[in-house]
Amino acid sequence: MLPENTRRSLPMALLHAREAVMARFRPMLAAHDVTEQQWRVLRVLSEAGSVEATELADRASVLPPSLTRIIKALEGRKFITRNKAEGDGRRVVLTIAPAGAALIDALSPERRIIYDDIERRFGQERLEQLLDLLESLIDGEG
Amino acid sequence: MLPENTRRSLPMALLHAREAVMARFRPMLAAHDVTEQQWRVLRVLSEAGSVEATELADRASVLPPSLTRIIKALEGRKFITRNKAEGDGRRVVLTIAPAGAALIDALSPERRIIYDDIERRFGQERLEQLLDLLESLIDGEG
DNA sequence: TTGTTGTAGTTAACGCGTTAATTACATGTG
């Protein structure tokens, strides 16, 4: 059956929900001149150290063409470094730089506050339930 | 508490879930040379007939600058018509045109099949549950 | 070695999201 109104349309609901959540994080990122996608890339590198471009794109949920642009931007600001992989001239290895790690650290407290606030307002149990459903939807449809 | 991995990060989960769902609809829209946003605008106009730009942007979840571009594209293909509101020269009134209505009708059967398939695979009860949680998240955070 | 096939990244083109600035018109105040 077709959704009779957009509010009960799954794609629309997912879009709005994401907008609502990201609205809380956007000001923080904007204040440090980092886009949402750049932030995801930095976080992955921060957790993993050095990662090859393909794996980085996958883990940060960014498409290869976007990653190319993001790398340029982050490298220009000395947040990351870029090197060719030894043994395979096609591959590129990205590594977090001190300035990038510093940015992650600087934003962590604020991130935690926002996360905690969402969890408190929405309810921890329902948040887990929502994450379970989303995870299942992703696996079932992906 | 900060999510320890991206899979349990709410923004990331919402992004992936939406990607997974939209992947089912994208080929249909691409086959008719309509973007996701153009499709949303058309659907709103199809349901409501004539709508002013501001309300249309709101109901289709599109920002005003995007709507301006979308209107140009849809008007160029004679899917909609654009007129100034009588009594207020600033406002713009959009109306669905026959070609636009025809596109909606042409895609409806396929839409239904996709929706039904998602509902069947994910489970109708869990779908309702997910929509409830999303709605609540939107209201609580928006 | 040469040619083919495959893979990793990049570039290009187009559309949308986002924010800020701008234009056109409306409304209110003096």
Place this chain on the structure above:
DNA sequence: CACATGTAATTAACGCGTTAACTACAACAA
């Protein structure tokens, strides 16, 4: 009326998503 303020829509600028095309390098076979 003139002026300031407010509102609707557009334009501009920049970045990302998406797809396709392209470059560079690797692997393999003849």
